[in-house]
Amino acid sequence: MLRGFHITKGFVDFPDSGGGLYVEDSDATFVQCVFAGNRSAVMGGAVAIWGGSPSFVNCRFYGNDGGWAAGAIYIRKSATPxxxxxxxxxxxxxxxxxVAITTGAATFVNCTLSENAATAGKGGAFLDSRGEAALRNCIIWGNTANTNGTDEIFNLPAAQGSTAVTHSNxxxxxxxxxxxYSDPLFVDPATGDYRIRQTSPCKDKGQNASxxxxVADTSLDGNTTETLPKDLGLNARIHGDSVDMxxxxxHPEDN
Ligand SMILES: [Ca+2]
Ligand SMILES: [Ca+2]
Structure with a gap:
């Protein structure tokens, strides 16, 4: 398990992928890591995942440039991250x-994806060509693509990419x-503050069962079998009636 790593300003040139990190057939867990300002000429500005089942918990990915595809995360070789x-x-x-998925099955739970851009093609946030993705309790909002109608998620129809989305905005x-489909009311996205406001429609609209x-012991109490107890800010993951998206x-002290 890698906790608290900051991986910044990495670069790989053609034909390699994963500007900050290349993960091959690995089940490593990355906790509270930051991937920022990494660059790939081809695929995966921050991370390329070739096989294996790595986990990323409480990680932030911003300002990465994937080149041809996958600004932050590139998934292939039947990886199941x-x-x-x-x-x-x-x-x-x-x-x-x-994110771009060539082959594999990726699971995203309680993730926020915003202001990502597909500058020359499809899938502002997600491009799923032959893989499967499950997005649960997520917010996918305000991403942009050069191809009309694919600002947030694009599944390549002929190749049967499939993205299953539940309890998400x-x-x-x-x-x-x-x-x-309702403005999540982020606190201040211009400064990277993607917490939600008190009046956000995302409040209590996630599914606790997801x-x-x-496993990454976000609460640092040695208990890895309890239900996820913390959010990205290390505050209680469930406040009020239910988990938020x-x-x-x-939390009341947020705003
Ligand atoms: Ca809640
Ligand atoms: Ca724990």
């Missing part, structure tokens, strides 16, 4: 502004149980 309480913003690539809407166990739980 998991992302929990992660924030991905202001990443860019020609296609797949934050997606700008423009997306089919799936419990999904919303929360994983605390997104990486941060709303």
């Amino acid at each position: 998991t992302f929990v309480n992660c924030l991905l913003y202001s990443n860019q690539a020609w296609e797949g502004g934050a 997606v700008k423009g809407g997306w089919p799936g149980e419990g999904n919303l 929360l994983p166990t605390d 997104g990486a941060y739980e709303w």
Whole structure:
């Protein structure tokens, strides 16, 4: 387990991928890590995941540039990574502004993806070509793509990429149980503050059953079998009636 690593300003040139980190057939867990300002000429500005089942918990990815595809995270070789309480913003690539999945099955729980950009093609936040992705309790809002109608999520239809979205807030809407299309009311995205305001429609609209166990021990109490107890800000993951959508739980002291 790697806790508290900051991986910044890495670069890989053609034909390599993963500007900050290349993870091959690994089940490593990355906790409270920051990936910022990394760059790839081809695929995966921050991280390339080739096989394996790595986990990223309470990690932030911003300002990464993937080159051709995957501004932050590139997934292939049937990898099955998991992302929990992660924030991905202001990443860019020609296609797949934050994430591109060639093959594999990625799971995102309580992640926030915003202001990512596909500068020359499709999928402002997600580009899923032949993989499967499950997005639960997520906020996917305000990403942009050069191709009309693919600002947030794009599945390559002919290749049967499939992104299953539930209990999430997606700008423009997306089919799936419990999904919303309503401004999440971030506190101050201009300064990277993607907490939600008291009046946010995302409050209490996640599904508690989607929360994983605390494998990364975000609470640092030695208990890794309890239900995820912390959010990205290390505040209680559930406040009020139910878990919120997104990486941060709303708390009265927030705003
Ligand atoms: Ca709540
Ligand atoms: Ca714990």
